[in-house]
Amino acid sequence: MIQDGAPIGRSVQTRARIHAHTEVAPGYWRMRLAPETSFPRAEPGQFVMVGLGAAAPRLWRRPFSIHRQAGGRLELLYRVVGPTTRAMAELPPGSVVDLLGPLGRGFRVADGLARIVLAAGGIGAAPMVFLAETLAGRSRECEIEVFIGGRSREDLLCREDFQRLGLPVTTTTDDGSDGQHCLVTVPLEQAADRGGPDLICACGPPAMLRCVALMAMARGIACQVSIEALMACGLGACLGCAVAGRDPATPYLHVCREGPVFDAAELDWSSPAGNIQTLT
Numbered sequence: 001m002i003q004d005g006a007p008i009g010r011s012v013q014t015r016a017r018i019h020a021h022t023e024v025a026p027g028y029w030r031m032r033l034a035p036e037t038s039f040p041r042a043e044p045g046q047f048v049m050v051g052l053g054a055a056a057p058r059l060w061r062r063p064f065s066i067h068r069q070a071g072g073r074l075e076l077l078y079r080v081v082g083p084t085t086r087a088m089a090e091l092p093p094g095s096v097v098d099l100l101g102p103l104g105r106g107f108r109v110a111d112g113l114a115r116i117v118l119a120a121g122g123i124g125a126a127p128m129v130f131l132a133e134t135l136a137g138r139s140r141e142c143e144i145e146v147f148i149g150g151r152s153r154e155d156l157l158c159r160e161d162f163q164r165l166g167l168p169v170t171t172t173t174d175d176g177s178d179g180q181h182c183l184v185t186v187p188l189e190q191a192a193d194r195g196g197p198d199l200i201c202a203c204g205p206p207a208m209l210r211c212v213a214l215m216a217m218a219r220g221i222a223c224q225v226s227i228e229a230l231m232a233c234g235l236g237a238c239l240g241c242a243v244a245g246r247d248p249a250t251p252y253l254h255v256c257r258e259g260p261v262f263d264a265a266e267l268d269w270s271s272p273a274g275n276i277q278t279l280t
Contacts, residue, residue: 011100012038029078033075033097043102048074049103051097053096066102076126105257117188120203120204127203146167156179192221228260229241233256242255244268
């Protein structure tokens with residue numbers, strides 16, 4: 001049995017008090033948490049399992065990407081899509097939640113890269129801010145460019161966060177209400193053709209990730225994708241977050257252990273959705 005504050009590898013289970021909780025766009029909420037015990041330093045792309053206690057409509061925790069980590073506090077950025085996130089959005093500051101993390105494998109960005117592209121679709125912007133802030137110190141030696149896509153203006157998240165870091169941002173919307181009227185993969189592919197980046201890091205809906213992964217692999221560009229999947233434990237015990245891999249020796253990989261950040265070449269993208277289930 002896991003005890004409060006007990007280490008699980010580099011992870012801990014602890015209670016955390018909600019320090020701030022605001023709706024940043026219709027249906028999108030940012031929650032700032034103050035853990036009651038020392039929380040390990042996370043890697044961009046890692047996640048936490050959040051339990052709502054008595055407020056939870058379901059017994060098990062739910063996974064959320066770490067949006068930020070600074071000053072002993074964590075931030076989560078999430079979209080209300082089901083009963084758990086609806087209950088979560090109703091929690092006022094001062095409420096206490098249960099945290100397990102940091103979990104999974106984050107982005108792995110080597111030193112010495114000349115150009116990195118970050119691509120986010122909708123709520124996929126959540127872990128990309130943490131990554132951008134971590135990479136910001138390299139901006140003098142490395143060109144970092146950001147592409148954000150959404151269904152409409154309200155779904156373009158964190159643009160100001162990237163701009164505050166001095167990063168150029170290209171936006172697209174499906175309905176043309178902001179930025180270019182196209183999918184985010186269109187200007188991303190154009191940018192790749194102008195001069196391929198050393199690395200593309202992406203997070204977003206399965207169809208977007210499939211398009212980004214296939215585009216990058218066709219051009220020989222290194223690509224890492226952060227995906228969401230249904231899971232109940234976050235530790236590899238429930239086996240509910242399996243995704244199809246390309247290696248016949250390991251036909252299935254688990255988002256909670258081998259991910260949530262994968263090298264695009266590790267995954268089987270042969271199906272239209274890339275065999276990825278989006279968390280709902």
